[in-house]
Amino acid sequence: MPITTEALADEMYALISEYAGKRNLKAGDLTKEMIARHGEGACSKEDCKLAIRSLIDSGRCVYSYLGGSYIQLPPKEGAPSGD
Numbered sequence: 001m002p003i004t005t006e007a008l009a010d011e012m013y014a015l016i017s018e019y020a021g022k023r024n025l026k027a028g029d030l031t032k033e034m035i036a037r038h039g040e041g042a043c044s045k046e047d048c049k050l051a052i053r054s055l056i057d058s059g060r061c062v063y064s065y066l067g068g069s070y071i072q073l074p075p076k077e078g079a080p081s082g083d
Contacts, residue, residue: 006051024072
């Protein structure tokens with residue numbers, strides 16, 4: 001049974017939160033993990049792309065460039081920027 005984009009986005013957000021400050025995750029890392037969890041029949045690369053777009057568009061996550069594109073939680077208000 002296919003998984004909804006919203007459910008995928010929620011799982012991805014939980015995974016990003018779990019690894020925040022420990023490991024940077026790329027879009028491909030998230031896609032591979034979701035397909036491994038749910039199987040290719042229930043979760044496609046296109047489904048994962050839509051879920052990632054949903055996370056970025058909603059502001060729950062942001063893209064960061066640190067020698068590669070990573071998906072992270074947005075910086076907290078008042079937190080020092082990396083400047």
